[in-house]
Amino acid sequence: MDVKEDVLGPEYEAIVLPLGEDFEGEVIATLVRRRAAAPTRRAVLYVHGFVDYFFQRHLADFYVERGFDFYALDLRKYGRSLLPHQTPNFIHSLSEYFTEIDEAVRIIREADGHDVLLINAHSTGGLTTSLWADRVKGKGLVQGLFLNSPFFDMNIPAPVRIAGDVLSKALRARWPTVKLPSPRAGLYVRHLHRDYEGEWDFDLNWKPMFGFPVRAAWLAAIRRAHARLHAGLEIDAPVLVMASTRSARGRAAEQAVSVADIVLDVDHIACWAPKLGPRVTVVRIKDGIHDLVLSGKEAREQVFTELDRWIRSYLPEPPSA
Numbered sequence: 336m337d338v339k340e341d342v343l344g345p346e347y348e349a350i351v352l353p354l355g356e357d358f359e360g361e362v363i364a365t366l367v368r369r370r371a372a373a374p375t376r377r378a379v380l381y382v383h384g385f386v387d388y389f390f391q392r393h394l395a396d397f398y399v400e401r402g403f404d405f406y407a408l409d410l411r412k413y414g415r416s417l418l419p420h421q422t423p424n425f426i427h428s429l430s431e432y433f434t435e436i437d438e439a440v441r442i443i444r445e446a447d448g449h450d451v452l453l454i455n456a457h458s459t460g461g462l463t464t465s466l467w468a469d470r471v472k473g474k475g476l477v478q479g480l481f482l483n484s485p486f487f488d489m490n491i492p493a494p495v496r497i498a499g500d501v502l503s504k505a506l507r508a509r510w511p512t513v514k515l516p517s518p519r520a521g522l523y524v525r526h527l528h529r530d531y532e533g534e535w536d537f538d539l540n541w542k543p544m545f546g547f548p549v550r551a552a553w554l555a556a557i558r559r560a561h562a563r564l565h566a567g568l569e570i571d572a573p574v575l576v577m578a579s580t581r582s583a584r585g586r587a588a589e590q591a592v593s594v595a596d597i598v599l600d601v602d603h604i605a606c607w608a609p610k611l612g613p614r615v616t617v618v619r620i621k622d623g624i625h626d627l628v629l630s631g632k633e634a635r636e637q638v639f640t641e642l643d644r645w646i647r648s649y650l651p652e653p654p655s656a
Contacts, residue, residue, distance in 0.1 A: 404449065453650060522589060
C-alpha cells in the first residue's frame with residue numbers, strides 16, 4: 336500500500352487506493368487512518384458529502400478517545416483524491432463509489448484486523464453508504480451506521496425538482512458533464528471557515544466558497560439513488576440518523592445559518608429515515624447546522640452525547656481474543 340503522512344499531520348496516515356481509469360483517465364481514492372492509543376478491534380469509517388472532504392479532527396478525537404481506530408475516505412474526485420485532469424466530484428452513478436468503499440472496508444477488516452465497524456457518513460455520503468450497506472447486507476461487514484444529515488431528497492420546490500429531473504435525464508447520456516442551474520452558494524462555507532465567520536480550518540480548493548457545479552449525470556444519479564431509497568432498503572445493522580430540528584431557505588437562511596440546516600430539508604430526512612431498515616433511531620438536534628458536528632458548541636455537544644449513548648446501546652463489543 337502507498338502510505339504517507341496525511342495533510343492533517345503526523346497522527347494521520349493517507350493511503351492511496353488506485354481505482355484504474357475512467358473516461359477522464361486515472362482514478363484514485365484516499366483512505367485516511369488515525370490509530371487509537373491502544374490496539375483495538377473496533378473501527379469507524381467516515382464518508383463525506385458533496386463538495387467536501389475529511390478535515391474534522393475533533394470527530395476523529397471523539398472516536399479514538401473511545402477506543403476506535405478512525406478511518407476517513409476521500410472518494411474519487413474529492414479532496415485528497417481530486418486529480419488535475421478530473422471534473423471535481425463527478426460520477427455517473429453512486430454505485431461507482433462502492434469500489435473504494437469495498438476496498439476501504441477490506442483494509443479495515445482484513446489488513447488491519449477489526450471485527451466491529453461503524454460507518455459514519457454525512458449528507459450525500461449518507462445516501463451512498465445507505466445503498467452500499469443495503470448491497471452488503473447479510474455479510475457481517477458493518478455493525479452500525481451513523482448518518483449525519485443524510486441527503487435523502489432534494490431541498491427545492493416541487494416544480495423546480497420536476498424540471499431538474501426531466502432536464503438531467505435528457506442530458507445525462509449525450510452531455511453528462513453539462514452544468515445545471517443550482518442554488519446560490521457561499522453562505523454556508525463562509526459561516527464555517529475560520530478566515531471568515533467560522534471556527535473551522537479547511538482547504539478552500541477542496542471545499543470552495545461557491546462549491547462545484549451540479550452536472551447533469553450527477554443529478555440524474557442522485558435522483559436514481561433517491562428513488563431506490565424511497566422504495567425501501569433492508570439494512571440489517573442498526574442505524575442512527577441525526578438532523579437539525581429545522582431548515583431555512585432563501586432569505587431566511589441568512590439569519591438562520593448558525594442554527595438551522597440551510598442545505599437540506601430536515602423533515603425529508605426524518606420522513607425517509609424509516610425506509611432504511613428495521614432498526615432506525617432518529618435524533619433531532621436543536622440549533623444544528625447541516626454538518627451537525629460543525630454546529631455551535633451546545634448543539635455539537637448534544638450530537639456527541641447522543642452518538643455516545645447510541646454507540647454504547649447498539650454497537651457490539653468486539654469478540655474476545
